[in-house]
Every structure is written in structure tokens, then in C-alpha cells.
Amino acid sequence: MSATTETPGFYPIRLNPFLVWFAQTLSLFATQWRYKIDLQVELEDLEQLRALKGHRRLLLPNHPTFQDPIVIFLLSAKLRQTFYYLAAYETFKGLLGRFLQSVGVYSIRRGIADRPSIAYTLDLMTQSDCCLVIFPEGGCSFQNDTVMPFRVGGVQLAFQVLSRFSRRGEDIPNFYVVPVSIKYRYTQDMTPAIQASLHQLETQLGLPGTGNHYERLRAIAKQVLVNLEKEYGLHTSQTTHQPWNDRIAILKSHVLQECEQYLSIKSTPGEPIRERVYRIQYVLQTSDELQETNIRDNQEPQSENSWTPATVQKAMFRLLNFDAIHDGYVAENPTPERFLDTLTRLEREVFAIDQPSPKGHRQARVKIGEPLNLKDFFEEYQQNRNHIINQLVANIQQTVQTNLNQLS
Structure with missing residues (x-):
């Protein structure tokens, strides 16, 4: 994907399509046993995402628990599509790290401007059918009903990709940013x-x-x-x-x-x-x-x-x-x-434990917000970049929160 694939201190995607298919198939059953989670998403939301296939997509979900990446992977399994995921560098240890790379996950070092990861993200977003997942809160909020402030980095990089096309004198392609709300509900008396x-x-x-x-x-x-x-x-x-x-x-x-x-x-x-x-x-x-x-x-x-x-x-x-x-x-x-x-x-x-055991079986309810096509905002972005980015990210955050409020 570029020279950044061999950069020390960076873990690129090493996609194995068969392993993605196998993991998606297995996940639809195994997560109920291992993580006590079922995915619940309306058919119209799935169709809304299917309609974007073939276009660049950036999915921005809230992040209330450590299980949220699993929920989004379940969503990709429902769609039978391959998503790419940005994850903390510390996650990539041993066999787990190699498995994550095989199913579409790559690393970022938090707390610094991770140039190899940024360059890799820009190259990834340039691909016409890229569907990238970034959790814009920057980490777990540990709160099921509310969101922390969204970071602007994902949207900022997406606009930089559109700028590449503009500088080359090419037509600006569609690039959809999709708000995603995840809310959990226990299914038994807790x-x-x-x-x-x-x-x-x-x-x-x-x-x-x-x-x-x-x-x-x-x-x-x-x-x-x-x-x-x-x-x-x-x-x-x-x-x-x-x-x-x-x-x-x-x-x-x-x-x-x-x-x-x-x-x-x-x-x-x-x-x-x-x-x-x-x-x-x-x-x-x-x-x-x-x-x-x-x-x-x-x-x-x-x-x-x-x-x-x-x-x-x-x-x-x-x-x-x-x-x-x-x-x-x-x-x-x-x-x-x-x-x-x-x-x-x-x-x-x-008790000084990182991840306490699940307390009970949960439904992970996912709601897809109205996608925003960054192409429609590109001219305004060229005039006032920071204002447009901040405005769009605030709107996306509000959409995620509004949908959380509506999920029962």
C-alpha cells in the first residue's frame, strides 16, 4: 500500500480474505457465547449502508465499551463486506495482533502525530471502495447513553484525500461519512x-x-x-x-x-x-x-x-x-x-482489572445516521477548512447522541 507498510513501530493491514470470511461467519454465532452479545440493527439501516458500497466510506461510531469493535465487525458480517479499522498500537501483541492485521486492522500511536499511520490512512482512503472505521471519541467512554467530544482527525484526513483529487485536476469523488450509534441493553433482570x-x-x-x-x-x-x-x-x-x-x-x-x-x-x-x-x-x-x-x-x-x-x-x-x-x-x-x-x-x-467479565447477555443496538457526502462540502472546505471540519464533526456527534437517545 506504500512504503509505510515496512515502517518500524507501525502495524499495517495484511488482509487475508478467507480469514475475514471465516471470522465473519463464526462471529455471528460465537459472540453470543464468548461476549454475550447479539447485534440488533434494522433492515433499513443495513440497506442504507449497502447503498454506499463502491464509494469511499468513513464510519464514526461511539465507543462505550471494549466490545464495540466486535459489534462493528458483526455489522460487517451482516453486510458481507470488509471494513478496515484503526486501533491503538498497544493492541498489536503476539498472535492477536497478527490476527487483527489479517482481518483489516492497522495501528496508530496515540499521543503523537503518528506519521506512518496518517500516511497509511490517506492511502487507504484513496481506494474507491474503502470502508474505514474510526472511533472518534479516542477511547472508551464507559458510558452507554452519552458520548464524549469527537476528534476531528478522521474527517480532516478524508478532506485531504479529496484535496488530492482536486490538485490533480480530477473530479471530486463521493466520500460518505456515516454516524453510527451503539447502545447496549441487558436482556434479563440484572x-x-x-x-x-x-x-x-x-x-x-x-x-x-x-x-x-x-x-x-x-x-x-x-x-x-x-x-x-x-x-x-x-x-x-x-x-x-x-x-x-x-x-x-x-x-x-x-x-x-x-x-x-x-x-x-x-x-x-x-x-x-x-x-x-x-x-x-x-x-x-x-x-x-x-x-x-x-x-x-x-x-x-x-x-x-x-x-x-x-x-x-x-x-x-x-x-x-x-x-x-x-x-x-x-x-x-x-x-x-x-x-x-x-x-x-x-x-x-x-480490583485493578482491565476488563471485568460481562455482567449478562446484551443486545447491541446499532443505528445508522444520515450519511454526509463530503463532496457536497468541499468548496466550503476550501474557503474555511477548520470551520467546516469542526461544524461537520459537531453535527456528526450530535447525530450519534440523538440516535442514542432514541434507541430504547
Whole structure:
């Protein structure tokens, strides 16, 4: 696909059409057993996607769980089409990484401008029948009903592809951006699962477990918040009287600033937390960067916390886990899904596990939004690039959120 296919530190697609067919066929049955997920999508939505076959397509789904790529793969299986997927560099380890490359997945290093991945994406998008999937939130939100701000990168690259045609004096081709909403619904009574999770967390935290489910959930969340404040030197008699959302914001800001100071990293004002986290993680994972900043486990701490690469990595895990969380998420709509969204987050923190086991069987409900043809916006893009990109991405994000609200 270009010289970037052999670039060190980059994993390109190594498509195996037979393996794609076999995995798609198997996935329609195996995901019910392995991941306890069934895909539910309306026929008219499938037909809407089928009608775009033969054109360039960029699918932009929300990302509430780690299982979302599996759901989109199930969607490709329903259509009997091959999708391409952009995934975090860290995913490509061992046999799993080679399998992912074989079914259409390639890597990107988050936290930096990954030039090989960007060049590869542009070449991929140039192909006339390319269907590329990018999760524009940049990572899991761990929230079933809401979306985090969408990144503009996918749409930006798509317009750059159209610009290539323009510079060559060729006709501007169709390039469809498709909003995709994923929402999960448990198919059975989840009261036993909620009770079991509450009890396990209360036992681990030494809490009495009194009150109704919501009161117990808040008691667990409060204890976790207090423990984190104490660990990072922020818990005082004054903080207990502050609103939870203020305390959460202060905690996030403090941890980020401390870690960036430790790693000698500068952030841009207003930069999203997730982007700052990814940059920190990249520095930790890159030996050259570690040598340049002289980070060592036995280095003298630069703050009241004894920061080491290990404690910074743990802090980044926490920031990603709690990035989208806010007080009131469950109270606004106390569904089993919202309860278990929050309990799963708390389990990840309290038990230090990346992916807790599925709580029960779920339907993954997918809604396809109205596709936007970037060709129709290309002249405006040439006049005011940033404005058009930001406007389109905001519209796509709103479409995804609106469709989430409508999914029952």
C-alpha cells in the first residue's frame, strides 16, 4: 500500500480474505457465547449502508465499551463486506495482533502525530471502495447513553484525500461519512448482578452495605473518591464539603499536572484530558523518550508523591477509566445499564482489572445516521477548512447522541 507498510513501530493491514470470511461467519454465532452479545440493527439501516458500497466510506461510531469493535465487525458480517479499522498500537501483541492485521486492522500511536499511520490512512482512503472505521471519541467512554467530544482527525484526513483529487485536476469523488450509534441493553433482570457487584465492592472497601442500591453505589463511589484524594495528597476537611464534580475535576487536574511535570511534558491550554493521557503513555512506552527525560525508578521525586513510571502508568489508567464520569449519571436515568456502567468502572479501580467479565447477555443496538457526502462540502472546505471540519464533526456527534437517545 506504500512504503509505510515496512515502517518500524507501525502495524499495517495484511488482509487475508478467507480469514475475514471465516471470522465473519463464526462471529455471528460465537459472540453470543464468548461476549454475550447479539447485534440488533434494522433492515433499513443495513440497506442504507449497502447503498454506499463502491464509494469511499468513513464510519464514526461511539465507543462505550471494549466490545464495540466486535459489534462493528458483526455489522460487517451482516453486510458481507470488509471494513478496515484503526486501533491503538498497544493492541498489536503476539498472535492477536497478527490476527487483527489479517482481518483489516492497522495501528496508530496515540499521543503523537503518528506519521506512518496518517500516511497509511490517506492511502487507504484513496481506494474507491474503502470502508474505514474510526472511533472518534479516542477511547472508551464507559458510558452507554452519552458520548464524549469527537476528534476531528478522521474527517480532516478524508478532506485531504479529496484535496488530492482536486490538485490533480480530477473530479471530486463521493466520500460518505456515516454516524453510527451503539447502545447496549441487558436482556434479563440484572438485579442479582447489581447486588453481587455492590457486595463485592463493599467487602473490599470495608463498607457496611446499608440502604437501597443507589445509596450503596454512592457510598462506594464516595469511598473510592476519598481513597484517591488521600493517595494523591488532596483530602482535607474542606474537600468533604465540596461538590463531587468539583472534587473529581481537581483530582484529575492535579494528577495530570504532577505526571506532566515528572515527565517534563507541556500541555496546550484546553487540551482534552484523554490527549494529555495518551501523550504521557507514549513517553512511558518509548525508550528514547525515557532516556531524554532521564526518568528512572530510583529518581528523586519532584513532588510530594513518589512518582515512578509504574505509578504514572497507574494514574493514567485511572484517568481514562474516570474521564467521562460525573456525579448524577445514574440519578438522571437509573437504568441497569447505567448502574453497571458505574459499577464496572469502580471494579476496574478497586480490583485493578482491565476488563471485568460481562455482567449478562446484551443486545447491541446499532443505528445508522444520515450519511454526509463530503463532496457536497468541499468548496466550503476550501474557503474555511477548520470551520467546516469542526461544524461537520459537531453535527456528526450530535447525530450519534440523538440516535442514542432514541434507541430504547
